[in-house]
Amino acid sequence: MNDEKIKNLFAELEEYEHSGVSITLDDYPASPMQIVAAYMVKEESAYMRDYVWDEAGHVTELGFHNIKEN
Numbered sequence: 338m339n340d341e342k343i344k345n346l347f348a349e350l351e352e353y354e355h356s357g358v359s360i361t362l363d364d365y366p367a368s369p370m371q372i373v374a375a376y377m378v379k380e381e382s383a384y385m386r387d388y389v390w391d392e393a394g395h396v397t398e399l400g401f402h403n404i405k406e407n
Contacts, residue, residue, distance in 0.1 A: 354368070360401075361400045362384075382403050
């Protein structure tokens with residue numbers, strides 16, 4: 338991941354966090370910095386996003402799940 342993408346991801350996640358969206362990494366609460374750090378050190382894996390929406394169409398939870406490549 339290049340520096341610009343890292344900065345954009347961090348800014349996006351901070352915005353979600355400030356809006357009260359719960360963020361998790363592999364089902365554990367995580368900060369935007371923890372998510373970005375995980376992306377930076379990943380080796381042969383990727384992360385899938387999992388959004389949870391309320392009835393009004395607002396994101397209430399955002400989960401990142403490690404997807405290991407075979």
